[in-house]
Amino acid sequence: MAYRDLKPENIxxxxxxxxKLVDFGFAKKVGDRETYTLCGTPEYLAPEVIHNSxxxxxxxxxxxxxLIYEFLVGQPPFWDQNPMRIYEQIVEGNIRFPPxxxxxxxxxxxxxxxxxxxxxxxxxxxxxxxxxxxxxxxxINWDDLYYRRVxxxxxPRVDHPADAGNFEEYPAPPDPRKLSVYTDxxxxxxxxxxxxx
Numbered sequence: 001m002a003y004r005d006l007k008p009e010n011i012x013x014x015x016x017x018x019x020k021l022v023d024f025g026f027a028k029k030v031g032d033r034e035t036y037t038l039c040g041t042p043e044y045l046a047p048e049v050i051h052n053s054x055x056x057x058x059x060x061x062x063x064x065x066x067l068i069y070e071f072l073v074g075q076p077p078f079w080d081q082n083p084m085r086i087y088e089q090i091v092e093g094n095i096r097f098p099p100x101x102x103x104x105x106x107x108x109x110x111x112x113x114x115x116x117x118x119x120x121x122x123x124x125x126x127x128x129x130x131x132x133x134x135x136x137x138x139x140i141n142w143d144d145l146y147y148r149r150v151x152x153x154x155x156p157r158v159d160h161p162a163d164a165g166n167f168e169e170y171p172a173p174p175d176p177r178k179l180s181v182y183t184d185x186x187x188x189x190x191x192x193x194x195x196x197x
Contacts, residue, residue: 030057046058046090
């Protein structure tokens with residue numbers, strides 16, 4: 001299954017600090033096939049998605065490289081206010097690393113963010129085992145993580161199962177009783193704008 005939307009906003013922490021992926025709206029069973037849907041968040045799109053040349057599981061390994069970079073630096077490596085410029089940067093594939101980034105971090109990001117998916121760590125021979133064995137992850141006991149024998153490095157405060165205190169507050173929607181009524185005059189004025197819908 002290709003997840004196709006890996007980014008910080010789609011990663012939550014449970015009460016013990018373990019990661020949980022959310023929002024599977026772009027996920028798709030692809031197996032050994034390719035798909036051509038342009039979907040995802042611009043900063044995390046792999047070059048093959050932008051080229052619309054067909055993509056599969058390799059897009060998630062690319063996104064992992066972008067995610068690691070963002071977690072270490074504080075912003076993704078490819079960014080611009082204009083999404084088209086983001087796409088140009090991604091296709092060029094030139095990642096600039098801060099001078100204080102460790103060699104292991106540079107190497108895993110570079111290996112995950114190969115513009116050619118057939119050369120991308122995680123997608124090449126050895127798959128996820130080669131990613132987990134990378135020096136960037138030295139000291140990680142993957143079995144302990146999988147079986148939840150260790151707590152995460154960040155433990156959120158959770159007072160009860162329905163506690164939403166770690167989420168931003170958004171203004172309440174307007175009270176429908178206080179909204180103006182859709183009058184015949186409004187209908188006559190605005191409905192022609194939607195005649196071709």
